[in-house]
Amino acid sequence: MRDWFIGLGIAMLCLAASWGLLLILARRLPPGILRDLAAFIPDCVTTVRRLRKDPRVPRRAKIAIVVAGVWVASPIDLIPEFIPVIGPLDDIVVVALALRYAGRQVPRDVLLAAWPGEPRLIERLLGDAR
Known part of the structure; x- marks a missing residue:
């Protein structure tokens, strides 16, 4: 033992x-696409943590954000993490979808303030402002 x-x-x-x-x-x-991809998940985790505590975020958006955070932290994946390059792809897709949904529910300035990374990445993910 x-x-x-x-x-x-x-x-x-x-x-x-x-x-x-x-x-x-x-x-x-x-600087470039590889650096952006390496920083994407940590930036998403920080954003999830900040948005979860923000009172301006609606409950439905918080639930979507927390589900995405749990998905990233979960050891169970659709694509195993040990597969090079595409391993974290399912995590990235789930987080991107949750942030895009939250982007429609949360005021854009709140989401941009919660994002610690390069602003152009989150703006590209969110799309054009409505």
């Missing part, structure tokens, strides 16, 4: 180290 716990600890340490390495490498990416 003790060996199992040691193995689990080593696995968790390797996982944390690989995440740290990926974060360092993502920050070193040159």
Whole structure:
């Protein structure tokens, strides 16, 4: 039993180290589409957290945003995460759909204020202002 716990600890340490390495490498990416994709999910998570707490966001939009956040955090995926390039694609699609729905329910300035990343990305996702 003790060996199992040691193995689990080593696995968790390797996982944390690989995440740290990926974060360092993502920050070193040159400006462009790869950097935007690497930052998309963390920016979406920050946006979800900010919108969930904002009183100006309607309940239906909050539910859609929380469902998208749970989807991203869930270990169950339509496309397994370990598949290169397309692994996180289902997460990106679900979050994009939820943010687009919220964009129709929430005032545009509230959504733009909650987005921590490059404003052109969220504006492109939301489409033209109505």
